[in-house]
Every structure is written in structure tokens, then in C-alpha cells.
Amino acid sequence: MITILRLGHRPARDKRITTHVGLVARAFNAEQMLVDIKDIKLEKTLEGVNARFGGKFKVQTDVDWRAIIRNWDGIIVHLTMYGEHLDDVIKNIPKEKNTKLLVIVGSEKVPREIYEKADFNIAIGHQPHSEVAALAIFLDRYFGGKELRKSFDGRLVIKDSRKGKLVIDTKKH
Amino acid sequence: MITILRLGHRPARDKRITTHVGLVARAFNAEQMLVDIKDIKLEKTLEGVNARFGGKFKVQTDVDWRAIIRNWDGIIVHLTMYGEHLDDVIKNIPKEKNTKLLVIVGSEKVPREIYEKADFNIAIGHQPHSEVAALAIFLDRYFGGKELRKSFDGRLVIKDSRKGKLVIDTKKH
Numbered sequence: 001m002i003t004i005l006r007l008g009h010r011p012a013r014d015k016r017i018t019t020h021v022g023l024v025a026r027a028f029n030a031e032q033m034l035v036d037i038k039d040i041k042l043e044k045t046l047e048g049v050n051a052r053f054g055g056k057f058k059v060q061t062d063v064d065w066r067a068i069i070r071n072w073d074g075i076i077v078h079l080t081m082y083g084e085h086l087d088d089v090i091k092n093i094p095k096e097k098n099t100k101l102l103v104i105v106g107s108e109k110v111p112r113e114i115y116e117k118a119d120f121n122i123a124i125g126h127q128p129h130s131e132v133a134a135l136a137i138f139l140d141r142y143f144g145g146k147e148l149r150k151s152f153d154g155r156l157v158i159k160d161s162r163k164g165k166l167v168i169d170t171k172k173h
Numbered sequence: 174m175i176t177i178l179r180l181g182h183r184p185a186r187d188k189r190i191t192t193h194v195g196l197v198a199r200a201f202n203a204e205q206m207l208v209d210i211k212d213i214k215l216e217k218t219l220e221g222v223n224a225r226f227g228g229k230f231k232v233q234t235d236v237d238w239r240a241i242i243r244n245w246d247g248i249i250v251h252l253t254m255y256g257e258h259l260d261d262v263i264k265n266i267p268k269e270k271n272t273k274l275l276v277i278v279g280s281e282k283v284p285r286e287i288y289e290k291a292d293f294n295i296a297i298g299h300q301p302h303s304e305v306a307a308l309a310i311f312l313d314r315y316f317g318g319k320e321l322r323k324s325f326d327g328r329l330v331i332k333d334s335r336k337g338k339l340v341i342d343t344k345k346h
Contacts, residue, residue, distance in 0.1 A: 013189070017193070024303050082337070082340075084334070087318065115337050125201075127200035132306050133306055136309055148260065152300060162294065167255075
């Protein structure tokens with residue numbers, strides 16, 4: 001069970017980036033995203049994706065992130081370019097079905113205490129890139145690529161197509 | 174040699190998303206990003222990253238994308254949730270050292286002709302998520318994860334750290 005904790009969200013500046021973090025979390029088999037700052041529009045956007053494409057991905061904004069970290073009864077992973085290299089540590093992260101994983105995805109500045117509280121500070125390479133990409137690569141490695149085949153049982157189902165689009169609306173007869 | 178072609182860039186709305194696409198392209202071992210719409214600020218941002226973290230990643234905006242596609246003497250890959258599943262086609266993409274790969278990364282709407290012109294339309298799963306994540310996963314699979322160890326020989330070098338930050342400024346004595 002994977003929860004994403006998105007810190008440093010600024011609704012004006014990060015609107016699309018945090019939306020992408022949420023969409024990646026959902027598509028790559030996380031169960032929910034918690035966001036530090038209130039953002040109803042973000043919640044609605046992801047609910048709309050569930051309505052069309054299925055699944056039960058949850059988003060909650062305006063959370064007390066310090067309390068969440070303090071009370072977390074599982075493993076805390078923090079994705080940061082300053083951490084240990086992904087390939088060196090991914091094998092050490094528990095993968096049992098009942099593992100409760102909190103994956104912290106920061107914005108530009110992350111409070112020092114996050115580095116201390118995390119069980120693993122993990123670098124998806126040591127170059128600057130993107131928290132969206134970092135989360136995708138982390139989850140892809142964690143699930144061994146199987147997340148890309150996850151079935152969402154949604155109203156809209158997209159099928160493989162060599163050229164063009166093949167979308168099935170399962171509610172249309 | 175990998176070139177990213179970013180289509181449908183809207184400087185106001187997509188500023189940070191296209192920046193993330195460029196940062197991912199650079200960090201995951203592409204050589205350049207071409208962008209359809211003029212955006213000097215975007216070019217400067219990525220030049221600044223090279224100056225600090227190294228490498229020779231190039232960005233060119235305001236390109237004639239139709240001419241680029243028409244004249245491309247290599248393989249064209251288009252990342253889209255409507256394509257064939259990554260795992261089914263990644264093995265068919267040439268990986269020789271002299272392969273010239275053009276990876277097209279669209280925004281919300283992509284002209285129909287792109288689907289026709291691409292040698293491969295590839296879906297990083299069939300769920301909506303993010304072009305930033307799609308590009309990262311594609312390049313990670315293409316390079317078999319080795320891109321995360323790429324050396325950029327930059328002024329700033331980040332070292333593995335279990336807690337906190339370890340940044341070496343190679344120009345400081």
C-alpha cells in the first residue's frame with residue numbers, strides 16, 4: 001500500500017506539476033496522494049480521472065504533514081537527488097503486500113527534518129530533473145514494471161494501436 | 174543519439190512541464206530537445222543547468238517540426254497512451270550506437286499526422302499520466318537503467334548521502 005506525500009505544493013506555480021505527480025501516483029499503482037496545501041481543483045481533477053478511467057485513487061489536500069510523518073507506522077521513503085542511488089537501495093525496501101510505504105515527493109526546498117525522518121533518502125540519479133519522473137521511476141522499479149499492466153476496470157479502456165486511437169467506452173451499447 | 178521533439182508547448186501554461194521534459198531528457202542521456210514554440214527562458218534555464226551540473230545538452234525552440242519529421246533520417250518514436258504497450262515494442266527499437274532516435278513528446282492534443290509518421294507509437298501504459306514520466310520511463314527502459322549512472326563531469330557533483338546533502342564544488346579550492 002503506497003501513499004504519496006507531496007510537500008511544498010504552490011497551487012499557482014505548481015498546479016500542473018502536482019497534477020502530474022498525482023496522475024503518475026495513480027497510474028503507477030499508488031493508493032493515495034496527500035498534499036500539504038489546500039487545492040480543491042486538484043482533488044476534482046483526479047476524481048474526474050477515476051470517473052472516466054477507473055480505480056479508487058484518493059487525493060486529500062490540506063493535510064498536517066508533520067503529524068502524518070510522526071504517526072506513520074510503516075516505511076518512509078524520500079525521493080531526492082541528494083540521497084543514495086536508487087540501484088543501491090531499492091533491494092532494501094520491504095515489498096511485502098502489507099508494507100505501508102510513504103513516499104515523500106518535495107518541491108524545490110524540502111525541510112531538513114524530512115531527510116532525518118525518512119528511512120530511505122533515494123536519488124533517482126544525482127542530476128536535477130523532475131519529481132514527476134523520479135516518482136515514476138521509483139514506482140516502476142519498486143513494482144518491477146508490472147504496474148504498467150494494472151487493470152483499472154474503468155468506463156474508458158484504451159487498447160493497443162499501431163496508428164491512431166482505439167478507445168472503448170464500456171458504458172455505450 | 175537521442176533527440177526529443179516537444180510539441181504543443183504553451184509557454185504560459187506548460188512552462189514548468191516543458192522544463193521538466195527538458196531536464197529529464199538531459200538527465201536520462203538524450204542529446205537535445207527541440208520545441209515547437211519560441212521560449213528563450215526555457216533555453217536559458219537548461220543552459221544554466223549545464224553550466225552548474227555539466228554536459229552538453231542542447232535546447233532549441235521555435236523549430237519547424239514538420240520539416241524536422243519530414244527530413245529525419247532515423248527512427249521516430251511517439252510517446253502516447255494510445256500506442257502499443259512499451260513492453261511489447263521496446264525490443265524492436267534499434268539500439269545501435271549510430272541509431273538516430275527522434276522521440277516525440279506531445280502535450281494534450283497531437284496532430285493526427287504524428288501517429289502516421291511515427292515508426293513506433295508507444296504507450297507507457299494506457300492510463301493518463303504525464304509526458305514527463307512517459308519520457309523518463311521510455312529512456313530508462315531504452316538504456317536499461319544505465320543512464321542513471323551517467324557522468325556529466327560538471328562543476329557541481331552530488332554524492333550519495335544517507336541523510337542530508339553532499340555537494341562537491343569542483344571549482345572551489
